[in-house]
Amino acid sequence: MRIELLLKGAYERLNFVSETAQLDAQLLLAHVLDVSTSYFYTWPEKQVSDDNIRVFDDLLSRREQGEPVAYLLGHQAFWSLELEVSPCTLIPRADTERLVEVALQVLEQTDQTPTTRILDLGTGTGAVALSLAAELPHSTVIGVDLIDGAVELAGRNATRNRIRNATFLQSSWFDALQEQAPFEVIVSNPPYIDPDDKHLSQGDVRFEPKSALIADNHGLADIEHIVATAPDFLAPQGYLIFEHGYDQAAAVREYLTTRGFTKVASFQDLGGNDRVTMGQWTQV
Template sequence: MITNPSPALDALLRDAAGRIDAIDARWLLAHAAGRSQSWLYAHARDPAPDGVPERFEALVARRAAGEPVAYLTGVRGFWDFDLAVTPATLIPRPETELLVELALARLPAADARVVDLGTGSGAIALAIARERPDAAVLATDASVDALAVARANAQALELTQVRFAHGDWYAPLAGARFDVIASNPPYIEDADPHLARGDLRFEPTSALSSGADGLDAIRSIAAGALAHLAPRGWLLVEHGLAQGAAVRALFERAGLVEVATERDLEARDRVTLGRAPEARKAD
């Protein structure tokens, strides 16, 4: 009995490149083969292992329909580690690393207390914990499913100092105060047409959009910050590129000082931060 030989790995990539991005195709083929990118380069002309062409074709079809690569592979790189992601969590973006850098720079040298509001996959909380293993880090989320993903990521990275709490924004904090409150909340306008395009169609809407102007979540976070910041503690929030001025106004209205907006590598407003005043001495 004559069987058709399995196509070479590079032939599979060439065929897929006409339908999806070539870089995406490489990630999906590596995932279908259960191998690394470097293995693909070294074995590009080898016949594909049994079952790989079929698994790869199914992934390519889903990607061509718009499904994000991160959800197809179940993994997205962030900071210096990989995170498991699912459709219950926002896909971590490289620009969120700016928020992590700014938060780390503002932590006290010892006994730092940090909370990541709306942690999703755990990206911010786990990056901070990885760099500062001495810090006490709390991660919260209103989604039970997202918290399960974040917990699993913490376990995989052996970041045992990170704790998790279920609830919306400040609800799970029970009066606790922190040196840094960090958040990448939803900030897209509810009617933004981008929500119906590309990868965003597959991500949880609750993690993307927040009211008519996209600022409902940030309003809540800013308004409650002073009740949960230690004296001279910092609030840092990621937001949209056109929202810097509006977010600064919300921070100032909430009583924060030293309010400023930092820009990302493409010179776009990305993170606004503000500080709690010194504690007042009793009269």
């Protein structure tokens, strides 16, 4: 079958389950054929072998069931990196790049030295930690995750992207970090979805680990814990920076202010939603 006809049928199949049906189909077929998606515009009349059609059909069937494209491909682009992904942790999303941007803005305003230390709590694929490490090659970045598989995955992503100033440890938040402190900046994209949120049963998130998505107290329990504990691990004048839900910024600002943080502020994502909040620890 010709590429153009194969893709046309794939668009029609995925149109009912994905808002990006055309892109999904192209990415999956490019993966099967080991080509770039631009190949399809240059060679639409090329024939696809029966074996490749069978593999493509299997991937389409899995996508029709809602399985994320990133899991089907085994990788996902984030910032300037190409990251291996796995069902043991979340798929990096574009909104989280805002967390990287805010952290870089903060670090640009501070006196960076070769001893600048950055901590990423709940690192997952290592997306945030590795993006910061790539942009700040003279810093030391540590990422921690509760899940051993995520720690191993983040380490593979460091190797994949040739990043040498980031290391990854297994830890439940700060538990294994007593000897690593202090840090000039602590960043985190923690679980922040309410366990009763109806969206957990919809779309791609059905296939992602709930432990990386949900938190008690309407999604705020882990953020509360990090805010309460972070000052013990921050350097003087250090910053704590979170990603959070679109409707949680006011609560996160209140937690930070009550704990004694200053310069508390929130930042919007590309959709105009408050997505990242930070505070500076100025107490001695």
